[in-house]
Amino acid sequence: MTHDKRKVLVVDDEPSVCEGIELVLTPAGYEVKKALTGEDAVALVEQEDFDVILMDLIMPGMDGTEACEKIKAMKPTIRVVAISGSPSGQRLDRFLRAGGIELYLYKPFGKQELLDGVEKAMRGEYIRFRNDA
Amino acid sequence: MCLIGVVAVATIALLHHPNQITREPLIAHTATVLILLSAFFIGYQFWQRQKKLILASKVVEMELLKFRAAIEQSPSIIMITDVNGAIEYVNPAFSRVTGYSFEEVRGQKPRILKSGELEANVYADLWKAIASGEEWRGEFHNKKKNGELFWELASISPIRDSSGKIIRYLAVKEDITRRKQAEMMLEEYSLNLENMVEERTLQRDSARVSLFMAEKLSAMGRMAAGIAHQLNSPLGGGMLYVDALIDRWEGPDEGREHLFRLRDLFMHMRDIIDAMLAIARVKKRSESARVQANINAIIDRVLNMSSLECRNRGICVERIFGNDLPLIPAHLGDLDQVVINIVNNAIDAMEKGGKLSITSVRANDGVRICIHDTGSGILPEHMDHIFEPFFTTRPGSKGTGLGLSIANEIVDRYQGKISVQSTAKGTEFAVWLPSDGITTESESCEG
Numbered sequence: 001m002t003h004d005k006r007k008v009l010v011v012d013d014e015p016s017v018c019e020g021i022e023l024v025l026t027p028a029g030y031e032v033k034k035a036l037t038g039e040d041a042v043a044l045v046e047q048e049d050f051d052v053i054l055m056d057l058i059m060p061g062m063d064g065t066e067a068c069e070k071i072k073a074m075k076p077t078i079r080v081v082a083i084s085g086s087p088s089g090q091r092l093d094r095f096l097r098a099g100g101i102e103l104y105l106y107k108p109f110g111k112q113e114l115l116d117g118v119e120k121a122m123r124g125e126y127i128r129f130r131n132d133a
Numbered sequence: 134m135c136l137i138g139v140v141a142v143a144t145i146a147l148l149h150h151p152n153q154i155t156r157e158p159l160i161a162h163t164a165t166v167l168i169l170l171s172a173f174f175i176g177y178q179f180w181q182r183q184k185k186l187i188l189a190s191k192v193v194e195m196e197l198l199k200f201r202a203a204i205e206q207s208p209s210i211i212m213i214t215d216v217n218g219a220i221e222y223v224n225p226a227f228s229r230v231t232g233y234s235f236e237e238v239r240g241q242k243p244r245i246l247k248s249g250e251l252e253a254n255v256y257a258d259l260w261k262a263i264a265s266g267e268e269w270r271g272e273f274h275n276k277k278k279n280g281e282l283f284w285e286l287a288s289i290s291p292i293r294d295s296s297g298k299i300i301r302y303l304a305v306k307e308d309i310t311r312r313k314q315a316e317m318m319l320e321e322y323s324l325n326l327e328n329m330v331e332e333r334t335l336q337r338d339s340a341r342v343s344l345f346m347a348e349k350l351s352a353m354g355r356m357a358a359g360i361a362h363q364l365n366s367p368l369g370g371g372m373l374y375v376d377a378l379i380d381r382w383e384g385p386d387e388g389r390e391h392l393f394r395l396r397d398l399f400m401h402m403r404d405i406i407d408a409m410l411a412i413a414r415v416k417k418r419s420e421s422a423r424v425q426a427n428i429n430a431i432i433d434r435v436l437n438m439s440s441l442e443c444r445n446r447g448i449c450v451e452r453i454f455g456n457d458l459p460l461i462p463a464h465l466g467d468l469d470q471v472v473i474n475i476v477n478n479a480i481d482a483m484e485k486g487g488k489l490s491i492t493s494v495r496a497n498d499g500v501r502i503c504i505h506d507t508g509s510g511i512l513p514e515h516m517d518h519i520f521e522p523f524f525t526t527r528p529g530s531k532g533t534g535l536g537l538s539i540a541n542e543i544v545d546r547y548q549g550k551i552s553v554q555s556t557a558k559g560t561e562f563a564v565w566l567p568s569d570g571i572t573t574e575s576e577s578c579e580g
Contacts, residue, residue, distance in 0.1 A: 016370020023377035058362070085365025086410045107369035108403050110396070111376035 005031040006122060007049065011041040011067065012056035012083065017107070021054060024111045025118065038062030042070045050078055052121045054105070057084040057091055065091070065098045072099035079121045083107060210285065210306040213292075216299060218242045218260075230285075230308050232278030243304070248276040259289065263302055266291055272309070284313040336523075343523045347535055361409045368406070372399045404434050410466075425460035426468050428493050428500045428566075435472045436491065439480060447486030455494035459568035463547060468566070471543050474536035475504045475562045482508025482560060499549070499567040511555040519553065540564075 008030045010018045018034040025032050033048070035041040039062050041053070053071065057064035068080045080100045082092065085107040096102060103125070105117045204211050204224050210231075213222040220238050228234050231246060238245065244256075255271060262269040268290040276282055285306040292301040379392045436450055443450050461468065479489050487507035494501050511519060511526075518524045522538040544551045549566040 012366065014366035014370055016367055016374065018370075020370045020373025020377065024373055027380070056366075083369075085362050085369070086407065107365040108372040108399060109369065110372050111380070114373070 005029070006051050007031045007033070008118060009033045009035060009041060009044060009050045009053045011035045011038065011053065011059075011064065013037065013059040014056075017056070017083075021114060024114050028115055030118070038064065038067035041067050042074075045071045045074060045078070049075070052118055053078055053080045054083050054118070055080050055100070057082050057087050057095060065095045065100075068095060068100050069098040079124070081105060081117060081121050083109075210304075210308070212243065212304040212306070214243065214302045214304070216301065218302070221301065230277070230283070231275075237278075246273070246275040248274050248282050263289055263291055264299075266293075266299060272313075273306075283308060283310040285309060340523050343535065358410055361406045364402070364406055368399060368402055372396065372403075375399060401437065405438060407434070409438075423462060423464050426463045427460060428458055428468070428502060429454045431468050431472055432491050432493060432502070435469065435476055438473070439476055442480055443489065446480065446483060448480060448483050449486075449488050451488060451490040453490065453492040455492070455500075458493060458495055458500050459498070461500060461547075461566050461568050463566075467543050467547070471540045471564060472502065472504075474540040475564070478536060479504055479506035479508070479560070479562075482506050482510075487559075496565060498569060499565055501563060501565045503561055503563050505559060505561040507559040510557045510560055511553065516553065516555070520551075 006029065008025055010021045010032060011034075012018050012021075013036055015036065018036070022032045022034065033044060033050070035044055038059055041055070042062075045053075053068075055064040055068055064082065064084070071078060071080065076099075081103050082095050082100055083105045084091075087095075087104075092104065101121065103117060103121055105113065109117075207224060208226055210227045211222075211224040212220060212227060214220050219240050219242060223233075223235050223238060227238075233245075255273075259269050259271065268288065270286070270288050273285050273287055274282060275285060286309045287304055287306040289302060289304045291299040292303050294300045375392055375396045379389060379396070382389045382392060432452060432454070436452060440450070442448075476489070476491070483489070483506055488505075489507075490503075490505045492503040492505075494503075515524075515526060520537050520541040522535055524538070541551055544564055544566070547566055549564060551565075552563045554561050554563075
């Protein structure tokens with residue numbers, strides 16, 4: 001990317017999630033932008049460049065998978081990471097096919113989990129995070 | 134006849150004129166011959182007649198024998214009484230069936246066979262009918278000489294003389310004990326059948342109710358799943374805030390400790406939500422993720438969920454976790470469901486408190502989980518049914534009766550084993566699950 005700060009976009013309909021992520025990532029050296037809806041996210045991506053997008057899959061209106069599709073169509077090199085509370089296998093599948101990477105952060109996650117995940121996404125690793133039963 | 138006449142004349146002539154005849158030797162000789170011949174002839178006739186009589190009586194005798202043999206050898210009981218009902222004759226079949234010999238019953242009335250089981254009016258009807266010259270048919274429940282009861286079907290009819298007067302009664306009877314028994318069994322079965330139909334109808338109705346309840350639960354489950362899902366988001370935010378707070382904390386250490394505690398509570402909330410979502414997902418097996426399940430974590434989750442209920446009932450909970458337990462490959466939520474259902478069963482059994490203990494231990498390439506309660510136990514007659522769908526010993530709406538049958542089905546699916554032991558002091562369920570799918574025999578828990 002052409003900027004020196006690493007840019008992350010957080011998309012979630014729950015404001016505390018967006019804010020919480022910002023609280024963690026900003027001190028770690030990332031520039032964080034927030035969007036509360038899929039539509040807003042698409043609009044933002046049109047105007048700016050991001051390295052990683054943290055995308056909530058289940059949102060009212062345009063959901064995460066649809067937003068991912070549109071974003072990947074615009075800027076194919078962006079890595080889109082799903083953040084969600086235990087989505088169904090089907091849903092994850094569709095997300096993958098829409099261009100998301102195989103790295104999921106299951107809500108609620110802590111600070112370290114978040115940082116690790118974003119790092120990996122930055123490095124281009126496609127590791128699948130799973131919950132232990 | 135004419136010969137006799139001739140002989141008679143000749144004899145008379147001889148007597149009247151003996152001199153004349155003796156003077157004429159020819160006449161005398163002829164007369165003698167004639168007399169002899171006649172005598173011989175008469176004798177012959179007489180003899181023939183005797184023969185005929187003997188023959189005739191022989192024929193009669195044979196006819197008599199024919200009928201007598203028929204009666205004597207008939208398998209039917211034949212009894213002949215006089216007009217007052219006193220027994221004049223019984224055939225051997227009578228003795229065979231009743232055990233009484235002819236001599237023992239001769240002169241007695243048939244009421245010696247009465248068992249007292251038949252109503253008195255049957256006998257009254259009988260006498261009325263046959264006394265008026267009608268035939269009577271009916272069943273008797275009589276008693277043999279040895280006290281054994283038996284059933285007979287009887288035809289009783291009057292025997293008349295040539296003037297039409299009733300001089301005897303004839304009873305022809307069949308032993309229908311077997312048939313009667315079959316009839317009674319059939320009646321019982323048919324009654325049973327009615328009962329069974331009623332029972333089945335009740336069962337079906339109760340199954341309908343249970344199904345309705347199950348659907349209601351299922352709908353509730355979906356709703357709960359939806360709620361749980363949504364809880365994840367603010368919880369997610371909360372976690373991150375706590376982490377951020379922990380990072381920036383500059384106050385006393387005690388404060389940081391509080392924050393760690395807060396974080397733990399959030400993790401706990403996450404576990405609860407996970408468990409709920411995992412259960413709600415059991416239906417959509419194809420979609421639910423297959424994971425390596427940590428049995429101790431599952432038991433912890435379940436006990437956490439039930440802790441409020443246990444506290445309310447005064448149930449103290451003990452958990453004994455084995456170390457180095459192998460992970461069990463399973464779909465998310467399945468094993469949770471098994472543990473939850475059995476634990477609920479245990480809790481239900483201890484309405485007034487008790488102790489719930491759960492043990493996990495490595496066993497035979499798998500994990501054995503023992504869940505013990507101090508309830509009043511499962512009755513022996515119920516033991517065979519506890520895993521049946523809709524079977525419940527809790528009447529009314531408290532229990533769909535599906536819990537254990539679902540648990541059983543899941544354990545089966547993972548090629549595990551489930552067993553129960555129960556006394557009046559408590560019940561213990563033992564579940565064994567393989568860690569690599571190879572089936573092994575399970576043993577019950579000791580202690």
